[in-house]
Amino acid sequence: MFILVLTILLVGSAVFRIASKGHRTSEARPRDVIGFLIAAWISLAFLGAIPFVNAAGDRLVVALFESVSSATTTGTSLLPEEFSLLASLFAWRGILHLTGAILSIGGMVMVVRMVGTSVPGLDAKTTAISLPGIAHQGLFRIFWAVGALVLVLSVVSGALLLIDGYAIREAFGLSVSAVTSGRVFGIDEAADSMSTFGATVLIVTMFIGMLNAVLIFNSPRKPLELLFDAETITLATIAVILSALIFVLFDGQHHLATAIGVAVSIMSTSGLFISPGHLLDIPVPVLLFFGFIGGAAISATGGMKIYRMLVLLSQAGNEFSKLAQPHAVTRAQANESQIPARFVLTVWAYLVGFAMLSIVLAAILALNGATFEQAIVSSLGSITNSAALLTLEWIDNSWSRTFSELILSIFMVLGRLELLLLASLFFSDR
Numbered sequence: 001m002f003i004l005v006l007t008i009l010l011v012g013s014a015v016f017r018i019a020s021k022g023h024r025t026s027e028a029r030p031r032d033v034i035g036f037l038i039a040a041w042i043s044l045a046f047l048g049a050i051p052f053v054n055a056a057g058d059r060l061v062v063a064l065f066e067s068v069s070s071a072t073t074t075g076t077s078l079l080p081e082e083f084s085l086l087a088s089l090f091a092w093r094g095i096l097h098l099t100g101a102i103l104s105i106g107g108m109v110m111v112v113r114m115v116g117t118s119v120p121g122l123d124a125k126t127t128a129i130s131l132p133g134i135a136h137q138g139l140f141r142i143f144w145a146v147g148a149l150v151l152v153l154s155v156v157s158g159a160l161l162l163i164d165g166y167a168i169r170e171a172f173g174l175s176v177s178a179v180t181s182g183r184v185f186g187i188d189e190a191a192d193s194m195s196t197f198g199a200t201v202l203i204v205t206m207f208i209g210m211l212n213a214v215l216i217f218n219s220p221r222k223p224l225e226l227l228f229d230a231e232t233i234t235l236a237t238i239a240v241i242l243s244a245l246i247f248v249l250f251d252g253q254h255h256l257a258t259a260i261g262v263a264v265s266i267m268s269t270s271g272l273f274i275s276p277g278h279l280l281d282i283p284v285p286v287l288l289f290f291g292f293i294g295g296a297a298i299s300a301t302g303g304m305k306i307y308r309m310l311v312l313l314s315q316a317g318n319e320f321s322k323l324a325q326p327h328a329v330t331r332a333q334a335n336e337s338q339i340p341a342r343f344v345l346t347v348w349a350y351l352v353g354f355a356m357l358s359i360v361l362a363a364i365l366a367l368n369g370a371t372f373e374q375a376i377v378s379s380l381g382s383i384t385n386s387a388a389l390l391t392l393e394w395i396d397n398s399w400s401r402t403f404s405e406l407i408l409s410i411f412m413v414l415g416r417l418e419l420l421l422l423a424s425l426f427f428s429d430r
Helices: 002-019 030-052 060-071 087-118 141-163 168-180 187-193 196-210 213-218 223-227 230-250 256-268 276-281 284-293 306-324 341-367 372-383 393-397 401-417 420-427
Strands: none
Touching: 030 060, 030 087, 030 401, 060 087, 060 401, 087 141, 087 168, 141 168, 141 196, 141 213, 168 196, 196 230, 196 256, 213 223, 230 256, 230 284, 230 306, 256 284, 284 372, 306 341, 341 372, 341 401, 372 401, 393 401
16 A cells, blocks of 8 residues: 555656746746745545555545544544554654655745735744745745744654653654544553653753744844744743643642643643543633634644634724724734734634535534533534544434544644645635
């Protein structure tokens, strides 16, 4: 199976290289880049499914779900809990997580730099990577830069876990999960060997994975930019508040470190530290609200993203100011820079689109046999790519399991695209 995937990749790469020969990257339009990224996601989903066919009992939709869940860094699995993946499939699952994270972050940077401020919640300034050769004519080098960053973080965190006594399989799975905001496997599978040091490494890695990847990349040259960035400060504040809330909800049954791990797992949408027992103590609204917020705009986390929330809060503040000063001229700000009115409208459009997709998917799942709560949670879980929310115990009792698996796979891809690529088609000026 792996040989077949490799052969298809080599042939496809050769065809793409020949077809694009003579075309300059500088001549590419935003829609060309968006089309490339959508094609890349679809190809990754289908090619990634091939090795899972045997493990899924020759059920193609299950294999596709496993591939999409890994590539979108959601991490939820339909395979039986007692089923142990072969080392090759486990490694493949991790590789799909890494590839999906790189494609997600790199694709976001590419679109923003091509489209500019027409993209909801982002602009070219927030995605400028300080690397020689990263210019309009060298957009594909962005993937090399992002890939290097993701791999370095994975190797460093994995090495620290190995030093702490973890097996190679555990260190690889946990480090990739933390960096990509996914879930190669849950923390409960390594609970017997979990230590305070190991938990600290994973919590710190998950938090770094929530931050702006461009600022992390540029941090050796501009460390203060990362530390004092509005997204970084907001994420740290929310992490403290949510950790305290979860610690209270646990009612002393778990250590503070566990509460912090669960809080960061919810925010990063990885669900890494969350076990079924924890879900009994955490109200669904807490999971939905904090999972919906997500991490920084340029990160592999799911959700609405902090930057867009800051834009909406700034606009809300301006509206309240107008009530006190009706004739004042104000404009929303983020990171101490003014945001064009059209820019704010696209963020609102994104929020409405996000809500509409969630409602449509929830209605479809409810019609297919899910309860109201299961439909809402699974809908937001798939669209935000959150393993903490996407629980599938109900799927065995649905009227059409195959349909449920397929529709969830489709919406996981839409969630990873964040509507950003689709919105860019309509909001681009070029």
